[in-house]
Amino acid sequence: MEKQNLDWANIGFGYRKTHASYVSYYKDGKWDDGAMTADNTVTLSEAACVFHYAQCCFEGIKAYTTEDGRIVMFRPDQNAKRMKDTCERLMMPVFPEERFLEAITRTVRENADFVPPYGSGASLYIRPFMIGSGPVLGVSPAEEYLFRVLVTPVGPYYKGGMKPIRVVVSDYDRAAPHGTGNVKAGLNYAMSMYPGQLAHAEGYSECLYLDPATRTKIEEAGGANFIAVTKSGKLITPKSDSILPSITRRSVLQIAKDVLGIEVEETDLYIDQLDEIAEAGLCGTAAVISPIGSVDYHGKRHVFYSETEVGPVIKKLYETLVGIQNGKLPAPEGWIYQVL
Numbered sequence: 208m209e210k211q212n213l214d215w216a217n218i219g220f221g222y223r224k225t226h227a228s229y230v231s232y233y234k235d236g237k238w239d240d241g242a243m244t245a246d247n248t249v250t251l252s253e254a255a256c257v258f259h260y261a262q263c264c265f266e267g268i269k270a271y272t273t274e275d276g277r278i279v280m281f282r283p284d285q286n287a288k289r290m291k292d293t294c295e296r297l298m299m300p301v302f303p304e305e306r307f308l309e310a311i312t313r314t315v316r317e318n319a320d321f322v323p324p325y326g327s328g329a330s331l332y333i334r335p336f337m338i339g340s341g342p343v344l345g346v347s348p349a350e351e352y353l354f355r356v357l358v359t360p361v362g363p364y365y366k367g368g369m370k371p372i373r374v375v376v377s378d379y380d381r382a383a384p385h386g387t388g389n390v391k392a393g394l395n396y397a398m399s400m401y402p403g404q405l406a407h408a409e410g411y412s413e414c415l416y417l418d419p420a421t422r423t424k425i426e427e428a429g430g431a432n433f434i435a436v437t438k439s440g441k442l443i444t445p446k447s448d449s450i451l452p453s454i455t456r457r458s459v460l461q462i463a464k465d466v467l468g469i470e471v472e473e474t475d476l477y478i479d480q481l482d483e484i485a486e487a488g489l490c491g492t493a494a495v496i497s498p499i500g501s502v503d504y505h506g507k508r509h510v511f512y513s514e515t516e517v518g519p520v521i522k523k524l525y526e527t528l529v530g531i532q533n534g535k536l537p538a539p540e541g542w543i544y545q546v547l
C-alpha cells in the first residue's frame with residue numbers, strides 16, 4: 208500500500224478529508240447495518256435534536272503504525288464502553304460495543320494510506336460520534352440518530368520534544384455536581400470554550416477546573432485528566448464523579464503500579480495542597496501526558512518540578528506508556544488492538 212504523500216511532521220491537529228467514513232442510522236428503534244460513505248457531509252432537519260438540545264457525544268482514539276509495520280489502536284474497547292455509558296446518560300441509543308469496534312476498524316482499514324508511518328510521531332485520529340438527528344420541538348430525546356466514524360491524520364503532539372506547560376485555575380466550572388462531567392458529551396466542551404479562550408489569551412496552554420461544589424479541589428482540564436506525583440513519591444489523581452474517566456489516566460495508573468512499582472491513589476487533591484506535589488501532568492489520548500510546569504491560582508504561581516524541564520517520574524510514565532503503545536515494551540493483555 209502506497210501511503211499518502213503528506214508532510215506528516217507538520218500536518219498539525221486539524222480536520223482533513225479522507226476516503227471514507229462509517230455511517231449508521233437509528234430509526235424505528237434499531238440501528239441499520241451501517242456502511243462506508245465517501246460523502247463527508249451530513250444533511251439534517253433544521254429541527255434535529257442535536258441543534259437545539261445538544262444530543263451529541265463522541266470518542267477519540269488513535270491508530271498508528273508500530274515498528275514492525277502493523278496498524279494498531281490502543282484500548283478501543285474502553286472507548287466503546289465509555290460511549291455506551293455516555294449514550295445512556297444522554298438518552299441516546301447505545302451503538303453496540305462489538306459493532307463500535309467493527310466500525311472503527313473498518314474505517315481505519317479503508318483509510319490505511321492515511322495512517323502515518325512509524326517514527327513520524329503522527330497518527331490517525333479516529334472520531335466516532337453520535338447525534339440526535341430526528342426532529343423535535345418539545346424537549347425530548349430524538350427518535351432518530353446518526354452514528355458516524357470519521358478519521359483524519361494528525362501530526363505529532365510534541366514537536367521538538369516534550370515541554371512543560373503553564374496552566375491556570377479557572378474561575379468557571381466545566382461540569383455541575385452530578386451533571387454530565389463524567390461522560391463524553393459535546394456539551395461539556397461548549398461549556399469549557401469560554402474559560403479556555405480566556406486562559407489562552409493570557410498565555411496559558413490550558414485551564415484547570417476545581418470541583419464545582421466546593422471549588423477547593425482540583426478536578427481536571429477541559430479535555431485531559433490531572434495526575435500528580437507527591438513529594439513522598441506516590442502517584443495521585445483526583446477522585447470525583449464530575450471528572451471524565453480518561454483511558455490514558457487509567458492506563459498510566461496501572462503502569463505506575465504494575466510496571467514501575469509506584470504507589471497510586473485516587474483521592475481528593477486540594478488546591479491549597481500544592482506544596483506536597485513534586486510533579487504534575489495532564490493526560491489524554493492527544494498528548495498521552497503533558498507535564499505541567501506551573502499553575503497560577505488567583506495571581507499566585509506555583510511551580511512544580513520546573514518550568515522548563517520534565518520531572519523524572521512524569522517522563523518515565525510517558526516513556527513507558529508510549530513504549531507499550533508502540534510495541535517496544537510488552538503490553539498488558541488486550542491493550543493493543545490490531546487493525547492491519
Ligand SMILES: *Cc1c(COP(=O)(O)O)cnc(C)c1O
Binds near residue numbers: 427456490
Ligand atoms: C476525552 C477526555 C479526556 C481524556 O480521555 P482519554 O480517554 O484519555 O482520551 C479527559 N477529560 C475530558 C473532559 C475528556 O473529554
